[in-house]
Amino acid sequence: MLCCHRSLDRLTTLSENETTVKSTKVFDALIIGSGASGGMAAKELTARGFEVLVLEAGPPVNPARDFTHHTWPYQVMYRGFGPPGWKQQEQWMQDTASHFSRHFYVKDSEHPYTTDPGNPFMWVRARIVGGKTLHWGRLSWRLSDLDFKAASHDGFGDDWPISYAEMAPYYDRVEEFIGVSGNADGLPHVPDGKYMPAMPLTCGEHLLRKGAEKTGRRGISMRVAMLTSQPKSFMKGRRKCHYCGHCGDGCDVNAMFSSIASTLPLAAATGRLTLRPNSIVRHIVTDKNTGKAKGVAFVDRVTREEYEVDAKVIILAASTLESTRLLLNSRSQQHPQGLGNSSGVLGRYFVDHFGGIGASGFFPMLAGRDPINEDGKATGIFIPRFRNLDKTTKHPKFLRGYGFECGSGTSLFPGMARRLITGFGPDYKKQVRRFYTAPVGMTVRAAMLSRFENHVELDPSGVVDAWGIPVLKMHIQYSDNEREMAKDAAETSEEILRAAGAEVVSTGGQMTAPGRIIHELGTARMGNDPKTSVLNKFNQMHDVKNVFVTDGASFVSSANQNPTLTILALTLRACEYLTEEYKRGEL
Amino acid sequence: MLRKTETGSSQLVRPTGNQRQLHSIHGLLRGRVVDGQFEVRGQPYRFSFVPATAALADAKLVLNGRLTVHSPQGSMRFVDSVEARLVAIQGGVGVSPVRRQLLTGTAQTSQTATSDQKMDQEKGPETDLQPGLHAFESPRLDELGRPMVESTGRLSFVGVLYFNLSALDGPTLGVPLDLSKVQLNLRLATTDDLARELQNLFSNVTDAIYGDPIDERAAGESVQELNRIFKS
Numbered sequence: 001m002l003c004c005h006r007s008l009d010r011l012t013t014l015s016e017n018e019t020t021v022k023s024t025k026v027f028d029a030l031i032i033g034s035g036a037s038g039g040m041a042a043k044e045l046t047a048r049g050f051e052v053l054v055l056e057a058g059p060p061v062n063p064a065r066d067f068t069h070h071t072w073p074y075q076v077m078y079r080g081f082g083p084p085g086w087k088q089q090e091q092w093m094q095d096t097a098s099h100f101s102r103h104f105y106v107k108d109s110e111h112p113y114t115t116d117p118g119n120p121f122m123w124v125r126a127r128i129v130g131g132k133t134l135h136w137g138r139l140s141w142r143l144s145d146l147d148f149k150a151a152s153h154d155g156f157g158d159d160w161p162i163s164y165a166e167m168a169p170y171y172d173r174v175e176e177f178i179g180v181s182g183n184a185d186g187l188p189h190v191p192d193g194k195y196m197p198a199m200p201l202t203c204g205e206h207l208l209r210k211g212a213e214k215t216g217r218r219g220i221s222m223r224v225a226m227l228t229s230q231p232k233s234f235m236k237g238r239r240k241c242h243y244c245g246h247c248g249d250g251c252d253v254n255a256m257f258s259s260i261a262s263t264l265p266l267a268a269a270t271g272r273l274t275l276r277p278n279s280i281v282r283h284i285v286t287d288k289n290t291g292k293a294k295g296v297a298f299v300d301r302v303t304r305e306e307y308e309v310d311a312k313v314i315i316l317a318a319s320t321l322e323s324t325r326l327l328l329n330s331r332s333q334q335h336p337q338g339l340g341n342s343s344g345v346l347g348r349y350f351v352d353h354f355g356g357i358g359a360s361g362f363f364p365m366l367a368g369r370d371p372i373n374e375d376g377k378a379t380g381i382f383i384p385r386f387r388n389l390d391k392t393t394k395h396p397k398f399l400r401g402y403g404f405e406c407g408s409g410t411s412l413f414p415g416m417a418r419r420l421i422t423g424f425g426p427d428y429k430k431q432v433r434r435f436y437t438a439p440v441g442m443t444v445r446a447a448m449l450s451r452f453e454n455h456v457e458l459d460p461s462g463v464v465d466a467w468g469i470p471v472l473k474m475h476i477q478y479s480d481n482e483r484e485m486a487k488d489a490a491e492t493s494e495e496i497l498r499a500a501g502a503e504v505v506s507t508g509g510q511m512t513a514p515g516r517i518i519h520e521l522g523t524a525r526m527g528n529d530p531k532t533s534v535l536n537k538f539n540q541m542h543d544v545k546n547v548f549v550t551d552g553a554s555f556v557s558s559a560n561q562n563p564t565l566t567i568l569a570l571t572l573r574a575c576e577y578l579t580e581e582y583k584r585g586e587l
Numbered sequence: 588m589l590r591k592t593e594t595g596s597s598q599l600v601r602p603t604g605n606q607r608q609l610h611s612i613h614g615l616l617r618g619r620v621v622d623g624q625f626e627v628r629g630q631p632y633r634f635s636f637v638p639a640t641a642a643l644a645d646a647k648l649v650l651n652g653r654l655t656v657h658s659p660q661g662s663m664r665f666v667d668s669v670e671a672r673l674v675a676i677q678g679g680v681g682v683s684p685v686r687r688q689l690l691t692g693t694a695q696t697s698q699t700a701t702s703d704q705k706m707d708q709e710k711g712p713e714t715d716l717q718p719g720l721h722a723f724e725s726p727r728l729d730e731l732g733r734p735m736v737e738s739t740g741r742l743s744f745v746g747v748l749y750f751n752l753s754a755l756d757g758p759t760l761g762v763p764l765d766l767s768k769v770q771l772n773l774r775l776a777t778t779d780d781l782a783r784e785l786q787n788l789f790s791n792v793t794d795a796i797y798g799d800p801i802d803e804r805a806a807g808e809s810v811q812e813l814n815r816i817f818k819s
Contacts, residue, residue, distance in 0.1 A: 088776035089615055092746065093680065108747075109613040112772055113677065117793045118743040120678030276600070297603070306604040357734055461674035463749045464770060468610035473675070483733040490734060510727055511736040513680045 027053040027274075028582075030296060030311030032281050032326065035131020036564050037551040037571045038317035039259030040174075042267040042275075044575035045315075050582075051272050053309060054264075055279040055298060057318070058106075058127030061134065061260060067250030068100040076100075093122050095516055096135065100249040104134050110466040114459045114473040121474035122515035123321065127301075129277050131319065132518070133258035135248040138224040138379075139405075140180045141561035142171050142191045146389065150557050154388065154399045157450050160556040161528045161537035164191065170569035178257035178568065179235065182223030190220075190384045190561065196228045199241075202374050204363050204408025204440045205381040211500020215492075217386045219406070222379040225257040225565075237261060245376035278302050282469055284314055284330040284339055284547065291334035293547050299467045313546045313578060313587055317571070320552035321456060324523040325472050327534075327549075328458050340534050340541040340549075346524055347457055349450040350476050351558040353519040356512035357486045358404065359493040360420060360441035361505040367438040371410055380407030383442070383496070385560055387488070397484040402446030402560050404493060410436055420505050440502050443509075444489040447560040449481050450522055476514045486511050519563055524553035539574035546587040550574050609762065611770040616782045619817060621773055627764055633657040636671065636771065641813040643806055646796050648673040648789075650750070652817075656760040664761045671750035671771055676793050679746030679775070680738045745790045748773040781816070788813050 028050040031038045038054060045052050073080035082099030091097050094105035106125040115121050126132040146153060148160040148167070168191070175194040184192040198221035201209065209219030226247075231238045241255035254261035267273040278301040285295045285308060295310035316323040324347055330339035338346050385401035388394055395401075420439060421431045459473040494507045514520075527533025530542035539554050541547040550571040552563050581587050612634060614623030621636040638652035649672050655665040727735040727742070735742065750773060755766035775786040788809045795806035 085776065085778060089774065092774070092776065095680075109772065109774065112611070112747065112749065114675040114749065115678040117676060117678060117745060117790070117797045118740055120680045120738050120743065120746070122680045298600075304605065305602055307600040307602055309600040354736075356737065459675055461749075462751075463675045464610050466611055466613075468608065477739075478736060483729070483731075487733040508734060510742075511734050513737050513739065516680065516737075 025310070027051050027309070027311040029053075029313045029315060029578075030055065030309065031315045031317055032296065033057075033131060033316070033318035033322070033551070034129050034259055034264065034275065035126070035317065035319065035551075036133050036136070036259065037567050038131065038315070039133065039263030039267070040568050040571040041315050041317055041550055041575055042273055043263040044572060045579070046267040046270040046272040048575070048579045049272070050579075052267065052274065053311065054273065054275045055281055055296065055309075056127075056129050056131075056275065056277045057280045057301065057322075058129065058131075058277065059301070060129045060277045061104075063250060063252045063260075066103055067252045069244055069246035069249040069251060071100060071249075093515075094124055095122060096124060096248060096518065098249065100246075101135055104128055104250070111471075112463055112465055113471045114461075114463055116473075116475065119475070119477055120513050121476055122513050123474070123520070124515065124518045125319070125322070129275065130258050130260040130264070134250055134260070136256075136258075136564060137518075137562060138226055138247065138256055139382075139562040140175070140178075140182070140223050140225045140565040142193055143167070143559050143561055143566050144189045144191050146189045147557065147559035147561070150400065150559070156399050158525075158527065158532070158556055161526055161533075167566075167569055167573070170573045171565065174565060174568045174572060176232075177234070178225045178262060179227045179231070179238070180223055180225050180565075181221075181228040183221050185218070185220045187218065187220070187384055189389055193223070195223065198222075199224070199226075199228060199377055199379050201381055202377065202407075202409035204366055204438065205406070207363055207365075207502075208381055208406055208408055208440055208442070208496070208500045211498075211502070212383050212496050214499040215496050217383050217496065219381045219383050222382045222405070224379045226378070227255045234266070235262070237265065241378075243376035243378075245378045247378045279307075280467055280469065281318070281326055282306075282329065282467075284326065286330070286332050286334060286339065286544070288333065291332075291544065293339070293544055299469075301467070304467065313548070313582065315574075315578075316547070316549045316553075317551045320520045320523060320555075321472060323549050323551055323553045324456060325458075325470075327524065328456075328472075329470055335543070340524070340543045340547060342543050343531050343534060345532060346534050348452050348455045349522040349525050349556070350454040350456055350474075350520070351448045351450050351522045351555070352476065352514045353448060353517045353558060353560060354446050354478065354482060354486065354511045354514070355443055355517050357446075357489045357493070357509045358441065358443035359490075359497045359504055359507040360439070361497060361502045362420070362435050362438040363408070363440055363500070363502050364438070365501065366408075368434050369437050371437050375410040377409070380405065382406065387485075395488065398481045398488070399449065400447040400481070400485070400560065402444050402485055402489050404442040404489075404496070405445055406440070406442035408438075408440040411439070440497065440500070442493050442497065444486070444493070445517070445560055445562070446482065446485050446489060447558050448514075449479060450525075450557045451479065456523055474514075478511060478514070482511070519552075519558065521552040521555040521558050521563055524549045525556045526554045527556065538577035539570055540577070540581075545581075548574050548578060608765040608767075609757075609769050611772055613772045613774065615774050615776055616785060618779055618781045619785065621771070627762060630659040632659065632762060636669065638671070638817055640817060641810045643796070643803070643810055644672070646801050646803070646806075648792050648796065648806075648810070654752070654755070654760070656762060658761045662761060664759065666755065666759060669755070670753040672753075673748055673793075673796075674751050674770075675749040676745050676797070677747035677749070678738065679744045743790075743794075745786070745793050746775060748775065748789060748793075785813070785816060788816075 031054045034056040097105040145164045151159045182195040183198045212219040239253040281298045328338040383404040387401035454476045456472045524534040526535040612625045614621040638650040654669040750771040757766045777783045791809040795802040
């Protein structure tokens with residue numbers, strides 16, 4: 001059960017063999033999950049002297065075996081598509097899993113959840129050491145006070161209990177640590193940070209940027225957590241991106257930030273980290289007298305043996321919905337509605353982003369040119385939010401806003417040829433060659449309003465997973481606000497594309513089902529009032545002071561930016577606070 | 588540096604028990620047969636459940652049929668009159684195999700459906716390396732001209748049915764575990780016409796029995812049709 005990544009050589013790992021000795025250790029901190037938040041918490045707390053146990057529900061990862069990013073489709077059976085039906089049979093909700101990366105994701109056959117008919121939710125889950133950081137989208141945007149104080153801005157919902165000024169120093173530190181490439185663009189609603197050089201735009205992306213400007217919008221380089229210059233001294237084992245473009249299949253030069261490349265190795269180097277993979281936590285164990293958490297009960301994923309382990313502080317970083325599921329499953333006499341749920345808000349204010357709306361086509365002026373080696377640039381151009389920034393940009397039919405993720409340039413076949421070009425035979429091949437260098441597309445990333453009625457609960461009919469642990473039932477639907485936003489985004493994307501001089505092939509689309517964008521957030525939100533929130537402004541549970549939730553569950557609202565950078569910054573901040581409280585004996 | 592709370596101990600976790608119960612089994616609908624496999628201590632057991640009847644009881648769908656288990660050693664045992672009571676569902680996302688979109692199109696054969704499905708599954712519109720480099724779905728608009736949400740409302744279909752099986756006896760079926768409370772997860776990833784027809788009926792039943800109000804008449808009609816297929 002060893003973790004085999006070369007950077008994790010010094011990691012202490014546990015196996016089922018270590019169950020024969022007599023007494024039990026009490027860890028200073030126990031972290032559930034080894035993804036973005038769990039890894040950051042492990043790094044921070046071990047650096048501060050904590051003896052830390054990380055329990056990861058999934059298996060260890062072995063980059064030499066598990067990363068396939070330099071494998072060509074023609075090197076494998078079925079050209080990389082996998083045997084017919086594999087995904088529908090075992091991993092039907094793991095949208096981003098390809099046959100190359102399927103082992104990074106859970107098998108839906110073992111991990112049920114339920115919904116009402118007609119209102120599905122797509123839950124993409126990575127149970128593996130490193131979690132979703134092994135294949136995440138890497139887009140790293142800061143939130144601004146337009147987001148943290150959104151309720152004050154437009155009157156809907158609640159503000160976060162923190163401001164951008166409080167978060168900015170943590171964003172700075174996270175960006176410098178993980179390595180983010182991008183530009184300082186001077187847009188107050190997507191604040192600038194500490195960046196490595198941005199990846200250059202392609203010709204088509206320059207054209208699109210100019211088109212956006214013609215319509216009064218900005219087009220900026222995407223800010224991505226990938227190294228574009230020499231790694232800093234603490235980035236041991238990481239290299240500059242070499243633009244192979246298969247980041248989702250695992251990056252074996254560690255150019256993209258991941259837990260296994262960045263945070264966990266540093267935590268391991270302290271000698272104070274113990275990581276146990278294949279450990280599925282059932283519930284948090286509380287002390288009957290104090291009501292405080294004293295450890296967790298977990299089951300070994302493989303052997304199915306049951307264990308308990310003790311710790312002074314518990315940090316939930318299992319991902320938004322897994323953390324909330326765990327809290328709901330941690331009912332006890334003192335916490336009858338679930339741990340930390342005296343407010344009744346646990347599971348509530350469930351939000352996501354939506355996509356699926358946009359426009360695509362070709363730039364005629366780029367068609368037929370000689371191809372250049374640009375298809376490995378795993379990023380593109382972003383058109384940041386332009387609605388409801390102030391009075392002059394107020395939209396009459398919806399609150400908040402959206403941005404467009406856009407791209408242009410060559411991509412590995414079938415890429416754009418799959419659907420933008422139809423036909424067969426010699427004529428089809430000719431068309432593919434002609435337009436190979438010319439495709440352009442844009443797709444929306446939009447905010448969803450946080451509403452009480454969108455929630456998760458333990459499935460009331462008692463459905464369990466393969467280990468007998470009660471599962472979630474999802475209740476989430478878009479409101480008129482999101483639908484109006486989608487309509488506006490469909491119209492605007494076409495307008496921008498035409499302004500850029502593109503020949504528009506398709507527009508519109510369908511709003512993605514909740515979950516497909518993999519930005520599920522909320523359900524254990526932070527706030528100043530314990531009656532309306534689960535966590536305080538430091539991600540600490542109001543009800544149980546020695547429990548912290550540091551992942552996306554703590555979000556008050558979704559904004560429209562990708563959330564991981566904020567999750568990392570919140571985790572860093574929470575760990576700093578936790579340390580001080582621990583030293584003062586307050587936990 | 589924080590003080591280590593305890594030293595000199597190499598046991599870090601306490602064992603509290605072993606697996607005694609089989610919690611759930613996962614199967615796929617092939618024709619009218621649910622086929623699947625589960626593991627006990629690393630050993631694979633194949634199973635099949637063949638429903639013989641369908642009924643409604645307390646507004647819940649109840650299937651009744653034969654459960655067969657094949658042991659790793661090759662022996663086969665079965666139990667008749669196993670009851671499977673539907674307790675919950677998971678809505679599907681993506682391309683519905685046959686339901687409303689394809690039912691009327693005689694030219695849209697099963698091959699067409701599964702091909703589309705496959706393309707969508709491999710690299711969905713939101714997962715392309717360079718965003719947006721794909722054709723967007725033809726807009727489907729609501730009554731106010733706004734884009735609809737994929738796989739919802741009239742575009743929806745059921746993806747998984749979760750049943751509670753009646754209590755089973757492990758030794759009778761040759762399984763060395765407590766089978767008194769087993770959940771059957773029936774994944775509807777259909778690849779044949781009969782299974783597609785059943786998926787359509789299951790979608791209709793779940794719409795009816797989970798609707799508000801419950802549409803007992805519609806549910807009854809679909810159950811009748813299920814029985815016709817099970818008996819044919």
